[in-house]
Amino acid sequence: MVYQFPVTALQKTTSESTELPKFQQIARMITREIGEGRLADGERLPPERALAQRLGTSIGTLRKALGLLAAEGRIERIQGSGNYVRFDAERDAVYSLFRLERRDGKGQGRPRAKILSARYLKKSAAVSGFGRSDAGTRIRRLRWLDDALIAVEEIWLDGAAGRLDTASLTDALYRDYLNQLNVQVARATDAVSVAPLPRWSPVAFSADTAGYIERTAWSSEGEPVEFSRTWFDPAEAVYVQRLR
Amino acid sequence: MVYQFPVTALQKTTSESTELPKFQQIARMITREIGEGRLADGERLPPERALAQRLGTSIGTLRKALGLLAAEGRIERIQGSGNYVRFDAERDAVYSLFRLERRDGKGQGRPRAKILSARYLKKSAAVSGFGRSDAGTRIRRLRWLDDALIAVEEIWLDGAAGRLDTASLTDALYRDYLNQLNVQVARATDAVSVAPLPRWSPVAFSADTAGYIERTAWSSEGEPVEFSRTWFDPAEAVYVQRLR
DNA sequence: AGGAATTTGTGCGTATGTATC
DNA sequence: AGATACATACGCACAAATTCC
Numbered sequence: 001m002v003y004q005f006p007v008t009a010l011q012k013t014t015s016e017s018t019e020l021p022k023f024q025q026i027a028r029m030i031t032r033e034i035g036e037g038r039l040a041d042g043e044r045l046p047p048e049r050a051l052a053q054r055l056g057t058s059i060g061t062l063r064k065a066l067g068l069l070a071a072e073g074r075i076e077r078i079q080g081s082g083n084y085v086r087f088d089a090e091r092d093a094v095y096s097l098f099r100l101e102r103r104d105g106k107g108q109g110r111p112r113a114k115i116l117s118a119r120y121l122k123k124s125a126a127v128s129g130f131g132r133s134d135a136g137t138r139i140r141r142l143r144w145l146d147d148a149l150i151a152v153e154e155i156w157l158d159g160a161a162g163r164l165d166t167a168s169l170t171d172a173l174y175r176d177y178l179n180q181l182n183v184q185v186a187r188a189t190d191a192v193s194v195a196p197l198p199r200w201s202p203v204a205f206s207a208d209t210a211g212y213i214e215r216t217a218w219s220s221e222g223e224p225v226e227f228s229r230t231w232f233d234p235a236e237a238v239y240v241q242r243l244r
Numbered sequence: 245m246v247y248q249f250p251v252t253a254l255q256k257t258t259s260e261s262t263e264l265p266k267f268q269q270i271a272r273m274i275t276r277e278i279g280e281g282r283l284a285d286g287e288r289l290p291p292e293r294a295l296a297q298r299l300g301t302s303i304g305t306l307r308k309a310l311g312l313l314a315a316e317g318r319i320e321r322i323q324g325s326g327n328y329v330r331f332d333a334e335r336d337a338v339y340s341l342f343r344l345e346r347r348d349g350k351g352q353g354r355p356r357a358k359i360l361s362a363r364y365l366k367k368s369a370a371v372s373g374f375g376r377s378d379a380g381t382r383i384r385r386l387r388w389l390d391d392a393l394i395a396v397e398e399i400w401l402d403g404a405a406g407r408l409d410t411a412s413l414t415d416a417l418y419r420d421y422l423n424q425l426n427v428q429v430a431r432a433t434d435a436v437s438v439a440p441l442p443r444w445s446p447v448a449f450s451a452d453t454a455g456y457i458e459r460t461a462w463s464s465e466g467e468p469v470e471f472s473r474t475w476f477d478p479a480e481a482v483y484v485q486r487l488r
Numbered sequence: 489a490g491g492a493a494t495t496t497g498t499g500c501g502t503a504t505g506t507a508t509c
Numbered sequence: 510a511g512a513t514a515c516a517t518a519c520g521c522a523c524a525a526a527t528t529c530c
Binding site for chain 1: 494495496497
């Protein structure tokens, strides 16, 4: 049984509309299908010609969408074979753009997060320079890899991005943004340094200086969406970047 | 006077040849023109139609090449305006894969490095697990952005990659590898954490804990080439990653 | 082993929309 | 307002890699 793509989602691009280009709509539609589980990891998409016909688009436009998805790492394209969904729920869930790994490199157990508090607040001074709204959702949480507590985290979702239902947050915040608010985080900048733990932290690390990550994240429309600060235990975790 | 592109470089793609696809050839040719200074930073490329005609290719193929260059950050494409060269020689030279930036984000002055020592040695225990040879070139140096000392660095080039002429090293080590040994660094992994300065450091930071980066770098053939450890002053610099 | 069928990759051309100058 | 220049979209032919028989 081959998965049938929805056709409904595509909007007309008239001269007065501000809708996304068709190839981006297609890419987002497929991303949604993956994120919501209707397309499983490893599954093969229909052949390009068939899919293009089903979606009522040309091969070229579909290929542009598939190229975008491949660049985002959501599918793998194999010449002569097909297009395959590449979705690691665990990574996409807690890691997301995040790249904290256990120092010993193992840490293949389940990443977990525990929310300490989640409230809609006026922004504090530390984040006042970020975003368009003067309020936002502040989430504070602890993070584990396997059974090791590795980080303390404070996340601000800008008020202009919408207001989260804080009661139903999951470990996969970025997916929550997408599902609850239709906000897709498309780009981010991480700055890594050293800082002491915040006073509100309910836990302490073995040393009094922690690794410190400031992240700013933007939507695909270029709007600032999220600002987060993460203090990680240098005895337990490292921040990893794989280049190229 | 508009810059004239060379046409010579493009090779035929016959059925038996292993040449790169045309759009990649074009992208590499333009990259070369930029790297060798014939196309300066900020310069505008000819209009796509003119350039396509000059290169004897179609608009679509040229646009694919330009898209690749844009994705690599070598040009910026502005609708209705043109394609502009974006090349920061200093960044490409010294930074290379490196991503230390000044905390205030400015730091557009010249990055500089001062070599403390460079010797061919048997590997120390700290790097014995890396590479294929049991010896290598060890380089220790200090690094500045503008006039601020930001980092202390120890770099091991694996002996199997060749033996550097340590007397003629420049600030652009990766270019030295390429020029002296024909070794191209193609991929790297950075792990960022916190650590005290090494005992051999001739300088101290204001705090006794520094940011700490371990980098492992591989050649395009997948051979481990370089292992480096960088201690940076968290008061002066942050390690920055731009995602997507 | 090998050839045919399938599927993605490359290249070409054209028409129209939209942003910039 | 007009000209210029990049962006999107459509469609086709053939090459190259994979898969299947």
